[in-house]
Amino acid sequence: MSQPNDAELEAAAALPFPTVRDVPFTAPISWVARAFGDLRACPVPSLFYGFCFAAMGLLITFVFEHAYEYTSALTSGFLLLGPFFAMGLYEISRRHERGENCALVPTLTVWKRNAGNIGIFAVVLGVVFLIWARASLVVFALFYSNEMPNLSGFLGQLMAFENIEFLLVYFGVGMVFAIIAFAVSVVSIPLMLDRNQDAISSMLASIAALTRNPAAMIVWALLIATLTIVGFLSFHLGLVVLMPVIGHATWYAYRDLIEPLPAKPAKTAA
Template sequence: MAQHNTPTDDEKAAAALPFPTVRSIGISAPFHWIARGLADLKACPIASLFYGFCFTAMGLLVTFVFEHAYQYTSAVSTGFLLLAPFFAMGLYELSRRRELGQPCALAPTLTVWRRNAGNIAVFAAVLTVIFLIWARASLVIFAIFYTKEMPNLSGFLSQVMAFENLEFLLVYFSVGLVFALLVFAVSVVSIPLMLDRNQDAVTAMIASIRALALNPLPLLVWAGLIVSLTLLGFLSFHLGLVVLMPIVGHATWHAYRELVAPLGETQPAG
């Protein structure tokens, strides 16, 4: 006898949501997001810096991999940059609470993922698959270009710095860029949208892709800022990550607020 599953209230609410209206923004918008992110950090320093130390721990992991299994470094670094939104959920919640005039408490942000756990899990699975494919592609590229013996760390770095084995470098970094752009495209506003509106994962990813398609230059500037601030954090012996990553996390919430119109606004802002 066939069984019929009755939709839950949350599923009914998600199904009733209209497709998010994506706005056009100016090329200077990412710099305003950074300024607002800094303001959130100053307003919620203790909770924000807690997440900053979490990012620093991730940075130390990347360094460890670089020193002991450097052929995975590009994949792990890509994961750091593009899986970071999951670790930034608490920062999004802090920014949201500040908007609502609520206290900057750390405890409620630690379990904010429960608000839409199923769809966040789907999105996490998508990024995990992409990440694993890139890790495998990274090893395949090394295997193709180093058929006899893998170079040691110092040899690999000397090739990068001196642009030796140029074909390998072009292929390696070009493939990495493709994967990075793919994940960036589906994650621009996905998690904030899922947390804020209980939106389903597929709609959230499509909205992110639309945001990038509608605002390619501003969002490429935004991607460049994220990468630049992250590199700056690494170059400061990871100490900068404690402050810079919370700023980026808070700024991402403000990016979502500007890119996605509030419910009820049906026409994109020009």
């Protein structure tokens, strides 16, 4: 991997802190609608990432079918890392927006555009994931009073609201980690891909977008949760379509939430 030259480092340092805009609480609905447009325009690369998400979810479920305390931690942790794995979908939307060819191959290595800062962000989400995975196991050990079931048995207990104390603690702890991951990732990777923004400024801008637009962010989080749950209830097969929709919609969230950089003035001949 090539190291950035002095000109690239100076350009990154000269970037202003992203300006966060106000959006209406209904904005996430338009993001999802525009995301379906990207999915129709670029079906092959979008569905490729959707199949990858679904395959990973199915693999986790299959491997840990009789140890669901690990499955739940890994599956929910996988969602914490979703913004990192969805980089290719952001790039598809970026290229489609610019009228460029939305081929799959260029999106596979898009992380190289700002590898250092994307790596820092990946480490942050990775640490959140590891802490959550450990916390999930602790909650199971302390509050799960029944014999560990297989997948179908676990889902049956959830639907019947059995072991309510465990459910309240588990989802309460999970909500804390989900809010942390959501807060730092609302627009982080799109900023790093589109502007070569540094990781710290990108995460701070994401937190600012959340605090400045709480109503819209609550609607957006609920939409993400709803689409994800629908995907899980179809035993991950729905994720083939729904994860690309979430990824593309995240790009449009970035476009609406962050003020574009001013156009550079054209150079005039001396």
